[in-house]
Amino acid sequence: MARTKKKLIVVVPMPGIFLLDVAGPCDVFAAADKILDGNGGYEILLASPLNTKKIPTKSSIALHCAVTVTAITQPIDTLIIAGFSMPLLERGERFFKWLKDTYPKVNRIGSVCLGAYALAEAGILDGKQATTHWEYSQQFQQRYSGVKVDTDPFFTRDTNIYTSGGVSSGIDLALALVEEDHGRETALHIARKLILPLKRPGYQAQFSRLPEIYRQESSMGGKLYTWMIRHLEEDLSIEHLAQHSNMSVRNFARVFLKETGVTPAKFVEKVRVEAARRYLEDSDLSIDQIAEKCGLGGLISMRRTFMRHVNMSPSDYRRSFRTSLHAVEN
Incomplete structure (x- = not known):
């Protein structure tokens, strides 16, 4: 049987993120690739949004990306922005332009946690439904009034745009993407392998607090x-x-x-x-x-x-x- 070409998943870790923002989705795609054994699996590429390939995290563990985003030459199937650093709102213009220019060329684009800020800054979420970490939802809505913010779900989909809520919600999103590509049984197999529910009960609201x-x-x-x-x-x-x-x-x-x-x-x-x-x-x-x-x-x-x-x-x-x-x- 001929092997199906792998889908390229580009994950962009933003500086100062939690490791789980990146590790969660990457582990889901890596587990899927192993289970699929080359039959339509995934190639994961970490790409830096900065001029350097080294990205600091809140966990005091630096991530070493394979490339910077501007050096990517392969066709991207799924582009995921993991987390966000608020100082980039003032000095991330080049990255936001790259994001805006790249979006029409990808099959799917998504965000984990505060990564929705990057998509919104690039104008990708205008008129779209999106979610982000519940703790920042009010601030996010005030800054991006053209985005239809829904903080209840762990992740949302609007056309080919996927956004997920706080940190671990990136795992829920990745499982949903695998299910979309390869069906429920494959996604369920991965969830069991990683000791995770395929679909978590409840909503982000169960974790939120009074602002x-x-x-x-x-x-x-x-x-x-x-x-x-x-x-x-x-x-x-x-x-x-x-x-x-x-x-x-x-x-x-x-x-x-x-x-x-x-x-x-x-x-x-x-x-x-x-x-x-x-x-x-x-x-x-x-x-x-x-x-x-x-x-x-x-x-x-x-x-x-x-x-x-x-x-x-x-x-x-x-x-x-x-x-x-x-x-x-x-």
Whole structure:
């Protein structure tokens, strides 16, 4: 049987990334290549976005790329930008131009974690759906208003553009690309080999936290947050919050929305869910007790609210995220 030519996967590690941004997807493609044994496998090429082939990482381990991106001569099937370094927003013009010029020549293009910044800077995500690390989603949306940001999924696809969420989501993306190329059975074989689920349950929302801006004492949201976490069992209606802030209801609602980007009601719900998550992770309180302490009503009401924010039930969340210092409930 004639061997099928391998697809060239070019992975571009950005300076200052986590190793997993690169290693995760590369290991998936490497495992696929071994399993396929030359029958339509993958050739992986690490290419530097800089003038040097040496790329520093957060893990204190430098990556040595085979080439710089401008030296690539082979046809690229899949181009993946792994991570991103914010200083490049000011000095990455040459790389963004290369990215923009290269995109029409590739079969697929993708990003891992903050790599979506590079695609957006190159104009590739204009009018497209994309995701990135949940912690940077608000900042990303503000900078790139033309991108349809969805922070729930671990990865998204819009035409031939693939973007994945935080760090380990690059593994989910790579498995999906292998499944697209070689079918579910091959992808499942790889997932089993690497001791991974083929498709992770849940969404990025289960890992996200209340944005730090809401907790800053200098902000209106921060001042209310500090007070609210001590009064979660009380009435936190907009009337009560406005009274606490010595403002009229109408003015309070307007100023609060302008400063935080969310309505007071949504903010209260977010704070209550955040507190419930802490209790689920770190305490032995029953879910009924947590619902009462956090002002989330009864068990059914808390479950409904939790599903809306975290895409998991409280009991599933506790099983997944409870600290090792506490025994998991049966």
